[in-house]
Amino acid sequence: MRNVRAIRNEADYDWALAEIARYFENQPVPGTEDADRFDVLASLIEAYEAKHWTIEPTDPIEAIEFRMELSGYTQKDLSELIGSRSRASEILNRKRPLTMQMAHKLSVEWNIPAEVLLKPYHLDNR
Known part of the structure; x- marks a missing residue:
């Protein structure tokens, strides 16, 4: 070569x-x-x-947004997966944390690593 x-x-x-x-x-x-x-x-x-140049691990919301962008999923798809349109909005806007059940569904259905979804992350409590 x-x-x-x-x-x-x-x-x-x-x-x-x-x-x-x-x-x-x-x-x-x-x-x-x-x-x-x-x-x-x-x-x-x-x-x-x-x-x-190590890349810092993604927080759960960034991982969800990345999967949505990559796979063409919408907020409606997320709401159908976790059961509520308002809850999906609150999660994406960092107003509500993911539950263990939500993290499990996202991991299984959207193939997002569970260890990423279970990491602590910042909520916007305004």
Whole structure:
């Protein structure tokens, strides 16, 4: 495989980003040397980012909003899942906490990790 190296610092990281960017416009054919090179670069970049830029775990409401956006769910879908349109609104607006039963339904039905849904989070008590 041509010209792939470890990412040890920001300069190496910038190089890897520039190298992989070429493949976004001209995607390599699976099974080719370019496809293998793309996979290796992506893995190296991912490992470097995970080590140097950890992402704080999402709070429950952000996780629900992310799942809604990703899956095309609406507030109506959430209200049908948890049983009440007003309750769905209160939860999304941080006026009411999730119950264990709600967290369980969201975890099972929407595939949101339970450990994210059960984390403490800020409520807006205005």
